[in-house]
Amino acid sequence: MRVLCATALALAAVVVPALTAQAEQPVNLGSTQIVDTVGALGGQEAEVESALNRLYNATGAQLFVVYVATFDGVAADESWATATAEQNGLGTDDVLLAVATEERIYDIFYPSDFQLDTEATREVENEFLPLLSDENWAGAALAAADGYREAIEGPGFPWGFVLGVLVVGAVVIGIVLVIGRRRASARHTAELADLTKLEQRASRALVHLDDSLTTSEQELGFAVAQFGTEASAPFVEALEAARTKVGEAFRIKQTLDDGVPETDEQARAGLLRILELCDQADDELDRQADAFDELRALEQAAPQTLVQVRADAERAAARLSAAIEALRLLEQRYSSAAVATVEDNTEQAEMLLTFVGRTASQAEGAIAAGKSGSAAIQLRTVQASVAQAGQLLDAIDSLGDRLAEATQSLDAVVADTRHDLAAAKAFQAEATSAELSAGIAAAEASLAVAESPSTLANPVARLERLTAANQELEGTFGRTRDAHTRIQNARVALDGTLATARGQIVAAGDFITTRRGGVGETARTRLAEANRRLDQAVSLAGDDPVAALAEAQQANSLAGAAISAAQSDLTSYQPVGPSRGMFTGPGVSEAVVGGIIGALIGGRGGGFGGGFGGGRSRSGCFGALGGFGGSSRSSGGSLGRSIGRSVGRSAGRSSRGRF
Template sequence: MELIVGAGAAVVVAGTVLAGMVFGRGRRKQRRLAEAQARAAELERLATEAGSALVRTDERVRLAEDELGFAVAQLGEREAQDLAAALQKARARLSEAFRLNQLLHDHVPDTDAQRLEWNSRIVELCRSADAAVTEQTAALAERRAAVRRTPSAIEQVRAEAERVRGLVPEARETLAALVDRYTDAALQPVAANPDQAERLLQFAERSATVAGKKLAGDRGRDADAAVQAAAETVRRAEGLLEAVEQFEMEALRAESTLGAMIAESRAELAAARAMPATARSGRIDAAVAGLEQALADLPGPGERTDPIGSLTRVRQANTALDDAVAAVQEAGRRAEQVRAQLATALDDAHRQVSAARQVVDDYRAPVGPDARTRLAEAERELAEASAERDPERALGGARRAASLAAEARALAHRDLARQQGYPGGYGGGYGGGYGWEGVPRGRSGSGDMLGGILGGLVIGGMLDGLGDIGDLFD
């Protein structure tokens, strides 16, 4: 009997121990899960902060570059040399930040430690770059403000606005003529420019009126901010109208590059077809078919064209064939072909980068960090390819630059399309952590240049002196 009782007690004890072990394991598993969720949340928060910092600092540096130009015009190069030096340092730091962001978004998986380190470094670099230019622009602000605190400055802005307004009808006529030659997709970057320019000029006139009221009320700093907003807006309006006039020249250059790339592609197709069937089968045959299709899809004589888009599609197919053939080509023949292709590839990269830069410069604040990162990386790749002495490396860099720039342009247009009810930020993707109050909601819809200008001015800190920028809509 005692043996049975003892055995029962042992079972009970063993069961209790086992239950304790299971319970402990469950607690540890829950704790590990909670820790993992906390780490994931922190990484997401840091990624959001890094994305917002990239946009904010990029805008701040761009506006500081504008300020440098204004300061040189008003005060001379000597007075602005400290800002010029600060901008050079800020650009270097921002370039490193964009490079890290590109690493975070490339095809190579990143560890949590890398994501934490790189996003933290992006935030740190952006803060450093921002501080460098903020200190120097603040030092120039009062000297420039003294120039703006006069009725003549307000009248000058009004005169400039009137002059630029006179350019709108010509831009509309140019755009109407372009519609007959280029597709809607090709014209998308400039199609709304005359309308956007008129809105900007209306805003500039209201800003000048506000500046006059603030000046009369002895509110010099507010008057400075309003005049500054008006002058920047007039300059952007003129840039939009110039972009319409320059579009055809850029399109003609792109068409010339496309013509060279078509001739190059046909030569590559002939060379690929001449290869032995055993070497061609598989990847090369598939690439040949892809390039043939890309050439067949080009618009015929008399049809509307999209030179930049066509360049992108033919280049991608051309590169695919080139990569497929490279593995079986003789080294000497390959080097000769690379040298022949390099000039066209560099020209294509310049066209793609220029098109992407135009979108970012025109629409400013609504364009998010992904598009800006791709563009910064494309510009870096293009600069390195242009300086590279090895033709093979230069060709690869030029093609990467063109691809990144095309991706940047597509991402920028995606951001513009998503900006419903702008201003306010980047929705869930980037937290919207740098919206602002005072601008009436609903006045700046998708792709609204006025919203982009105001966003850039606010993000860049140029309207900090104006207590209520809603006054500009009175």
């Protein structure tokens, strides 16, 4: 054992410097700093990763980029990015940018004590959000990384120009102060001018409305004498309401004139309220004035109006018998609920026409007695009654038309529902669905009611019920059919995708194992995650082939990423010191030799098991080798960033929206 330890220590003197030089320094979110389940980054993932590394090297801040199709797994009012950050234990300098490409939503997590405040992060977001809108996914990630880096670093300070800037600045400040005072004075003058104009408008409105009130009070007296107190009651109410508004307007004006200074904003608000009150009062008075103008016109043409309203009443009476017969036929054919809205229309119309005849005779007597004002009121009542009787009779005809149209439409909806039921039942035989079964049952029940042989029916109600059931069945059938299609397509593609993923994982494992001396942590963790995703795909294959297919595709992608990361490690693998090349021969790389030596001196508990973390091996042989690789990113070690992520966890804030 002592001989083996001595040999291993000698080998470590050669191997450890090489491993330290090539160790990668990424930070993982699960297994990687970049998660792209939708292939958004395409062939630019390496470019994005370089930008993330530049951000960390310059500022110590870490940006995690996640592209998914949709945000699932959290409540609607929760942040998907925050939940992801908390689940992965992001630290105080970690930012997570998550993008749902199908939903077109972005969600960003910032730790509560992040180096940039809300205003600064919003400025960075404004730089890359337009790129998300253009679906330039990689460009957005690059802009985010560079934007945060530039914002944290801040602009450099040109000390060479300090004195010149101070001199020029003093002159500029003087000019700006003079111009600023002039502009402020100009703005104040313009505001005062606007306020003066507003005060003039308010004063004119108050004077105009006060005069209108006086005129309206005089006209009210004439109206009461001409048409009576009852007919003038609406005018009285409008006049009282106008007086109340004018009183409030005058009180506001007095407050503005009382010698106690108000701010410009207070004065403007008071003047605008005066204008509002005056406009409302004026409109109320105008409406009542128009009504009295109509009455006066009716008074002037009372004899002619009497002849016209009697002719209209006779035409309505002539329709009454036909309407009674039409209503009787509707009641024979349809249910009472179907005709409930018009069942007493003929009785109401007959009563109104009787009233019209009596009131028209009274108006004729008033005209003969020279009481034109009373005649005008009675004639206006007659006109309204005749119009209402006509509306009652029209409603019977309209209902008959609607019931006939509903009966015709019901036949078409019945046929459509039968067709949909047949298709849904045929599909149900292949793919059982509780939701579809409920939709079929509801449609069948509504169809049974629609085709009921009942003598008295309500086709409108039947049509509404059957239409709603048919629409629900169509929606449920469509959703179920689409889901079944997705499942079937996933089953077809799953076997081939699983085989491809297995092959890619085996290839990645062989590549990494045979070159492990030069392969760092990124490739290994992605390979481990690929294996986990493959196991998950296999376990889901029977119950949820859609989810299984997604897992298999991700496993294949991760395995490919593992190979890419390993190749990148080998490209940058440069052993240092006098030992470089001492174990290599023709056709054999340092990486392969390093892997063989690592396996030789590692064993189950020794070797480098305690090396990169500074711990002690179980055999006690290589505990003293701990700490290789360092703890900071800048030194080339692999634990600096992962430690920063696992400690100092804190609450944060999120920025969400659509693009």
